[in-house]
Amino acid sequence: MVINNTSSSLIDILRQRRQRLASLIDFPAILWSGSSNPRNFPANVFPFRASSHFLYFAGLPLPNVAIRLDAGKLELFMDDPQPNSALWYGEMPQRHEIAAHIGADDAKPMAELESCLEDAATVAVQDAATWTQQSQLLNRWVLPQKSPIGIDLELAKAIISLRLTHDADALVQLQKAAAVSVAAHKAGMAATPKAKIEAEVRAAMEGVFIAHNMTTAYNSVVTVHGEVLHNEHYHHPLQPGDLLLVDVGGETEMGWAADITRTWPVSGQFSATQKDIYNIVLAAHDACIAKIYPGVEYADVHLLATNIIAEGLVDLGILQGNAEDLVEMDAHALFFPHGIGHLLGLDVHDMEDLGDLAGYDEGRQRSDRFGLSYLRLNRPLRPGMLVTIEPGFYQVPAILNEAKLHPTYQKLVNWERLSHFHDVRGIRIEDDVLVTENGTEVLTAALPNNISAVENLCK
């Protein structure tokens, strides 16, 4: 963490954020940043990742600190570096320097936090050392896997209402994350002709993040087996007829994420069958983005995608029947089993540490329908929200083998026709879409997604 690298408007932005919070709650909030997780021994740790809620109000990824927010004031609790730490870690900023940098009203050693806890709400941090400390200090269980209750729930809802829409400073960060992630995808496409296995394409892409002092926002998917949705293997050889499904996004030093998927041909040229399916997915993608507007229900954006995909598959002769009826029966979900997207911000699934509290509007719950249960966002859209749009088509053996035996689904699919599309195991196209007053701004628009442009980048 390098404090001279942050924007000069940080103090103002952080003040605005905590003043907005103060207008929503009338009790203090204490947010811990978290600590590093040990890897194979205590001194060998995973890279530190600060809690997103902390980052939102403190602006800097500081390990092992806490902030107290009360009526628009910010107090920083942080121990100064140990006297001999300069030997190993160099000169580190002192508490008062950090406090000045983020515009804190006061700065105290960690030990003084204990006397400032009264009536304070918090949000559980993911690492065990920190949630244990939170629980001990607040004298109640603060568990990352448990839904918050009482004032913790009130605080969570207040933070969600702030973080749901992005301010100017957040957008600068999100645009940076998007721009570097676009560069990473271009590097991956350019590296494909010479790559022998998936890992080599991944290396070219993640190298772009490392070179920009960024990390991946989530574990990369770089696979010729796109039909495995959460594929984190990278050992498969690249064969000329394969499609490479690549879901890779970066995260800025301050924690803001991008999330991009492209699917490109290993050979540099899509086959006719691959083009057919790709263009259905792209049509769904484009139509969804065109539909986004303040007030539109995100669930309706999802349903638009399902309809376009069902129609496209009917046109190709893969699905049989009327598209609307097919969607009614969740037949589209045989090939598009996930939701059209999710919130994006400091987390790639923004605020998913709070379960569905952020994704689902008050009073709404997940559907148990096969075609809707994986929808992660169900709210009316508002200016300043950033969402992903990521339709896909997959031939998942676990789904299709079951469908073949299923009385409802076996007759809805023309299995013989489908077999002609055996070289399309998985396609997804994903962009990051900001809802604006007038419609949308696609933060990842600099990365082409039409067939000829993608083919050109793979050469």
Added chain:
Amino acid sequence: MVINNTSSSLIDILRQRRQRLASLIDFPAILWSGSSNPRNFPANVFPFRASSHFLYFAGLPLPNVAIRLDAGKLELFMDDPQPNSALWYGEMPQRHEIAAHIGADDAKPMAELESCLEDAATVAVQDAATWTQQSQLLNRWVLPQKSPIGIDLELAKAIISLRLTHDADALVQLQKAAAVSVAAHKAGMAATPKAKIEAEVRAAMEGVFIAHNMTTAYNSVVTVHGEVLHNEHYHHPLQPGDLLLVDVGGETEMGWAADITRTWPVSGQFSATQKDIYNIVLAAHDACIAKIYPGVEYADVHLLATNIIAEGLVDLGILQGNAEDLVEMDAHALFFPHGIGHLLGLDVHDMEDLGDLAGYDEGRQRSDRFGLSYLRLNRPLRPGMLVTIEPGFYQVPAILNEAKLHPTYQKLVNWERLSHFHDVRGIRIEDDVLVTENGTEVLTAALPNNISAVENLCK
């Protein structure tokens, strides 16, 4: 984890390891593999890293499993994949397939572990979810930060006596880790002329690991501020007169590590002052490796390095006095404040999860002398041990500023002469050295360390 990627001799090697363990303890041992740590929300995890003790006896980085070792038998406790996991994760190997692959005598669901715990010893795993589970099941605190006691201590000592020396299968892995790490350093040197900041060199190096489906064994040091020993910043610009100190090592998929440091000039050419100091560090490095032989005390290897460095600094006019006396007074430690190296194996500081139990021979303890307190290994060397040799020279402001005021040290340094070496902030040269029956084999020897060869690689 891809089970068809492992060596065919795995079953034999694992059997030998547990038979050797059985010859040392007469009670069962249960080793947990560990689980992934959540990053910013539960579904977004840090990459899984299995416990090293588990990896040694199970051979595969399987998450959320345990093995029970008793009298040379291996029982695997593992839940089969959930029925719907194939949708998201593809077809995963079943328990019985894994068991066959590693030569387990039996394979049971996790729930059956509870009835197989009697009189069993264990080693604490680093992640909180796992050590909590270990503590609950064994009905005693099993904490990664606490020294083991009772049968847990007996087990730890038995495992240490095995893991201290490496068998043929371990050496294959360690050689692979070394070879890819050598390639990474060469890539880093080659990338330096075009790089503008440290992060770009790091990207070129870590990309080599990613392309080989490997990870870093520890957080990389790639810095023009080598005087900060644990420098994990990568934002500094590269200036022509700078030295880049690069401590980067990879880890194979099965968890075996390499640990290499090189120091090279950003411009491709060392200055005269940089050459002078570099050659002192290299002389210490070479002499230490030449001294390594079965039966030699590692602490004596360290003392050899301190003497050569002290002598070299006297010859350069930086230290004043007799080299032996200077070492006696720890004056060398003003510039070489750390130990000459450490054990290397599944962990980059091998078995440091057990504190100094592995590094220090029975009955030995860390010195509190400034020049010796950071020595991580204090044992007689034996064939099959793998150690690092990593002498260095640093101008650490925190140390030198104090020495200037210190009645003992202020007169031992010719401060005016030292000021001529201002372009040498930090130099370290580190290789991985296997103790053999006849002396040594340097696993990282393919990476040159003499001045002209390093300069050639930086072009």
